[in-house]
Amino acid sequence: xxxxxxxxxxxxxxxxxxxxGATVGVGTGAPCAAAMLAQKLQSPNLLILFEAGGVAPLIxxxxxxxxDSRTTYKAIMASGMCEVMETACRGMLDYTxxxxxxxxxxxxxxxxxxxxxxxxxxxxxxxxxxxxxxASFCWRMMVMTPQDSKRFVxxxxxxxxxxxxxxxxxxxxxxxxLGAGPYKIITNMAVMDFEPxxxxxxxxxxxxxxSEKDVQDNCGFELLKAKKIVENEPPKAEELHILxxxxxxxxxxxxx
Amino acid sequence: MDTIEQGIxxxxxxxxxxxxxxxxxxxxxxxxxxxxxxxxxxEKFVHDGDYLKGGGFGxxxxxxxxxxxxxxQGRKNLGLSGQTTTHDFEILCAGEAFNRCDAGYIVGLxxxxxxxxxRRYMESGKVKVSEWSNYAMAVRLKAGxxxxxxxxxxxFMGTDTLKYSxxxxxxxxxxxxxxxxxxxxxxxxxxxxxxEADMYGNCRVRGITVSDFDAARAAKHVIITxxxxxxxxxxxxxxxxxxxPFWCVDAVCEVPYGSYPGNMYGEYFSDEDHLREWMKVExxxxxxxxxLDKNIYSCKNHFEYIQKNGGxxxxxxxxxxxMMFVGARK
Numbered sequence: 001x002x003x004x005x006x007x008x009x010x011x012x013x014x015x016x017x018x019x020x021g022a023t024v025g026v027g028t029g030a031p032c033a034a035a036m037l038a039q040k041l042q043s044p045n046l047l048i049l050f051e052a053g054g055v056a057p058l059i060x061x062x063x064x065x066x067x068d069s070r071t072t073y074k075a076i077m078a079s080g081m082c083e084v085m086e087t088a089c090r091g092m093l094d095y096t097x098x099x100x101x102x103x104x105x106x107x108x109x110x111x112x113x114x115x116x117x118x119x120x121x122x123x124x125x126x127x128x129x130x131x132x133x134x135a136s137f138c139w140r141m142m143v144m145t146p147q148d149s150k151r152f153v154x155x156x157x158x159x160x161x162x163x164x165x166x167x168x169x170x171x172x173x174x175x176x177x178l179g180a181g182p183y184k185i186i187t188n189m190a191v192m193d194f195e196p197x198x199x200x201x202x203x204x205x206x207x208x209x210x211s212e213k214d215v216q217d218n219c220g221f222e223l224l225k226a227k228k229i230v231e232n233e234p235p236k237a238e239e240l241h242i243l244x245x246x247x248x249x250x251x252x253x254x255x256x
Numbered sequence: 257m258d259t260i261e262q263g264i265x266x267x268x269x270x271x272x273x274x275x276x277x278x279x280x281x282x283x284x285x286x287x288x289x290x291x292x293x294x295x296x297x298x299e300k301f302v303h304d305g306d307y308l309k310g311g312g313f314g315x316x317x318x319x320x321x322x323x324x325x326x327x328x329q330g331r332k333n334l335g336l337s338g339q340t341t342t343h344d345f346e347i348l349c350a351g352e353a354f355n356r357c358d359a360g361y362i363v364g365l366x367x368x369x370x371x372x373x374x375r376r377y378m379e380s381g382k383v384k385v386s387e388w389s390n391y392a393m394a395v396r397l398k399a400g401x402x403x404x405x406x407x408x409x410x411x412f413m414g415t416d417t418l419k420y421s422x423x424x425x426x427x428x429x430x431x432x433x434x435x436x437x438x439x440x441x442x443x444x445x446x447x448x449x450x451x452e453a454d455m456y457g458n459c460r461v462r463g464i465t466v467s468d469f470d471a472a473r474a475a476k477h478v479i480i481t482x483x484x485x486x487x488x489x490x491x492x493x494x495x496x497x498x499x500x501p502f503w504c505v506d507a508v509c510e511v512p513y514g515s516y517p518g519n520m521y522g523e524y525f526s527d528e529d530h531l532r533e534w535m536k537v538e539x540x541x542x543x544x545x546x547x548l549d550k551n552i553y554s555c556k557n558h559f560e561y562i563q564k565n566g567g568x569x570x571x572x573x574x575x576x577x578x579m580m581f582v583g584a585r586k
Contacts, residue, residue, distance in 0.1 A: 028367040051390060052313045052340065053464030060580060064526065065366045067313030067340070068519045069578060072463055078521075080465040081340075082398055085391040089410055108415075112359075112387065118420055120381035126370070128389035128417050129340070129361035136411035158416045165414045174414035175425065175434025252367070 002208065004235045006188040007254045008243060009207060010144045011037060012235035013186050014097065017142065023047040024095040025088060025134045027066050030144050031097030032059070033243065033253045040242050049093065051130035053079040062252050066130075085130070088137035089177070096138035098131045099145055102156045105201050105221045107163025107182030107194060109135065109143070110156040128160050135161035136176050140183035147187035147218040154221040164199035171199070190215045191232060195224050205232045260425040260434065261413075265386030267422035268335045268356050269307050271439035273405040279442075279476055280403075283503070289455045290508045294481065294557065297507035298325040301445050301477045307335035308354070309397070309441070309475060311448030311468040314342030314366065315518035315526055317461070319481045321511045321558035322447040327351035328553060337443060338362040339393035339467060343518060343531060346538075349374040350548055357383050358441075360390040368531060373538035387420035392438050394467040399440035400474025408435035446475035449514045450500070451523070453482040457505025458491045458498050463521025465499060472500040481511040483523060511558050513571055525577035530565055 004012075007030060014034035018024055020043040026032045032048075036059050039046045047056045052067030057075035065071075072078040087093060100109035101123075111131055115122030135141050141163075145151060163182045165171045171181055181199075185192040191205040202224035203215055208231065216223055235243075248254050270276075292300075302308065302322075312318040323344055326334075331353050338345060339360040346365065348354055350373060363374045377383065388396070389411060399407035412418040413425060413436055423436040448468050452460040457480055461468065472478050480500070485508070491498060513520075517527035517534075537547045555561045562571065 052316070052466050062367075064368065064528065065314060065316055065342070065519070067316040067464060067466060069316075069463065069521050069525065072521070078462075078464045080469060081391060081394040081467050082470070085394070112416070117381075119384060121379055124363055124375050124378040126361045126364035127338075127359040127387060128392075130390045132389040132415060132417045133391035133411050136413075160415065160417055162413075162415050171414065175410070175436075176413050177410050 002234060004240055005254065006146065007256055008235055008240060010186050010188060011243060011254070012239045013191065013232060014142065014144050015041065015239070017184060018043050018046055018095060021045050022094040023049060023092060025049045025051065025084070025093050025138055026097055028063050029253050032063060033247055034097065034144070036247045037239065037243055040246065041239065049084050049087070051081055051084055051134070053081060053084060055079055055084065062248055085133050085137065088134060091139070091177070093138045095140050095142060096134040097142050097144060098135055098161060099143060100160065101125055102151060102153050103143060103145065103185070104153055104156045104163065106165060106167050106199055107141070107143070107185065107201065108156045108159045108165065109161040109163065110158045112158050112160045114157065131161040137180065139180050141181065142184045142186065144186045147189040147215060149218050149220040152219040152221065164194060167199040189218065192223065200224050202226055203229060205230045207232045208234050257426050257429070260427065261418070262424040263418050263421040265421045266384060267439050268358065268386065269441055269443065271405045273403055273440065276400070276442045277403060285503050287456045287502055290457050290505060291455050291485070292507050292509060294321045294325045294509045294511060297479045297509055298322060298329055301479055301506055302326055302331055304331055305333045306444035309337040309443035309446040309471050310341065310344050311446060311466070311471055312515065312518070313340045313464070313466045314344060315531065317449050317463070317515050317520055318344050318518045319447040319449040319479070319514060320516060320518060321481055321509070321514050322479055323347040324552045324555065324558065324561065326353055337393055337441065340390050342366060346371045346374050346534060349377040352377065352382070355383055357385050358393060359385050359387050360393040365531065365535065369535065371535055371538060373544065386422055387417050389417060392421070392423070393441070394470070395438050396441035397467050397470040397474045399438065400442045401470040405440050406437040407440070409438055410435060412436040441474060443471070443475040445477045445479065446471045447479045447481070448472060448500070449481045451482065452484050452486045453480050453508050454486055454488045454491050455508060456488065456502035457500070457508050458488065458502045459500035459505070460497045461499045469499060472504045477506045478504050479507045479509065480505050481509045481514045483512055483514060483520065485510045513562055514558060516562060523578060524571060524574035527565070527570065527574060
């Protein structure tokens with residue numbers, strides 16, 4: 001058995017995507033943990049931004065809310081929502097991490113509802129929050145989520161936040177800022193990107209212990225496969241130490 | 257300007273800038289004492305059917321005393337801005353105080369999970385919902401604060417968020433780029449909790465301002481609750497700290513620990529045990545009713561609510577937690 005859990009694996013994988021000097025818009029939970037981990041390892045100058053107004057904090061412990069005091073701890077600026085989202089719309093935010101109840105083959109996300117009746121949904125979720133905004137504006141949108149065919153559906157039943165919409169050049173034609181869109185999808189089993197022409201989700205890397213079949217069996221649509229599928233490195237001792245002992249000692253996120 | 261595409265969501269408030277100007281023309285510019293109790297403020301400025309915007313961010317710098325008073329006074333059929341609403345939303349759902357909602361972020365309490373009762377209320381069919389995003393709601397207030405009827409943004413397009421919103425896609429007259437036009441939001445009333453205010457309503461806020469700068473300007477009436485009343489001399493000593501000027505404000509209520517059980521930047525952290533208790537008790541209707549009676553309906557004011565939940569000893573602990581004193585973390 002590996003000496004790390006699914007959440008730790010996804011956070012470590014995600015953290016490696018965030019290079020020094022980049023900007024990232026995050027929410028609470030796993031995305032924040034990934035940004036904090038990157039900041040404490042290879043990317044000390046990673047600028048973390050929160051939609052509520054926190055700009056470039058040195059986060060001392062896991063925030064509970066994207067607007068709580070921890071999101072401005074030793075920050076550069078305590079601003080507001082327009083400041084952060086306008087910065088993103090201006091093209092200054094490189095990455096964001098989003099999630100949802102459903103994700104489809106073009107990386108569109110549903111965090112609003114299940115059920116057809118909008119005024120009386122079967123299940124009501126929070127809605128967009130800042131997700132539609134970050135997904136529209138940030139250059140590269142990433143998702144961390146368990147690999148599960150109920151979650152990975154061919155078409156989201158409700159598109160809260162834009163991925164590549166219906167693929168091809170549909171996003172470019174929509175009016176959303178050019179060149180921004182879903183980048184990587186990180187799961188417990190694999191990492192996917194999007195094939196440049198069709199914009200369909202494509203398997204590019206496997207986590208230790210999983211096969212292409214495992215991933216496909218837990219995905220509700222046909223995944224494209226990269227010519228060369230690499231094996232992801234498991235979490236390193238140093239990554240796990242910082243994640244467990246410094247970032248999340250009370251296991252708010254990694255204990256889930 | 258032609259509309260290329262438009263959502264089917266209802267716009268619950270009138271975005272007309274001239275109508276807003278006509279109202280603001282009548283708004284008092286007098287520097288007069290506006291200090292009153294929360295009870296008086298809600299009696300005067302929150303009416304059945306009004307559209308309400310709350311300040312802060314869910315459970316951070318939120319005017320809890322105003323929400324509790326809205327429930328005690330039995331306000332109904334409010335319109336609600338659901339921009340980053342979490343525990344505030346949970347309270348207003350407990351009182352079934354609103355029947356239409358602009359959804360930015362609702363139902364959830366961020367990392368704490370979803371409120372079972374808020375979900376139940378939003379799945380009941382009793383509430384009309386238009387979809388937006390947090391930034392879209394921020395932009396709608398920005399338009400209101402600027403005295404215009406809409407503001408262009410580059411989100412929404414291609415999604416169901418546009419479809420269920422009241423937004424309209426238009427073309428830029430200069431570049432031909434597509435934008436979603438978001439209608440100005442002029443709330444009937446905004447309630448905002450701040451660190452310091454003087455008796456006229458000049459306000460100081462520390463930490464993030466979220467959308468409160470614009471909310472205070474776009475709203476027709478503004479209720480301020482503050483941690484501390486300060487002198488106008490202090491405001492005038494350094495005007496660079498003033499975030500909200502007095503002419504926006506109708507009522508000033510001094511409510512120490514007014515964001516409790518939420519977080520207040522630089523003052524006290526959120527009471528996570530109490531927030532957890534709220535969410536847990538919501539799964540049992542009988543217990544929830546008793547919980548609301550104890551914590552809201554039988555309380556005279558915010559002090560009594562705090563007294564019932566640990567009083568000054570608890571507040572001291574939350575202050576230590578905010579300052580991250582050794583041992584105050586769990």
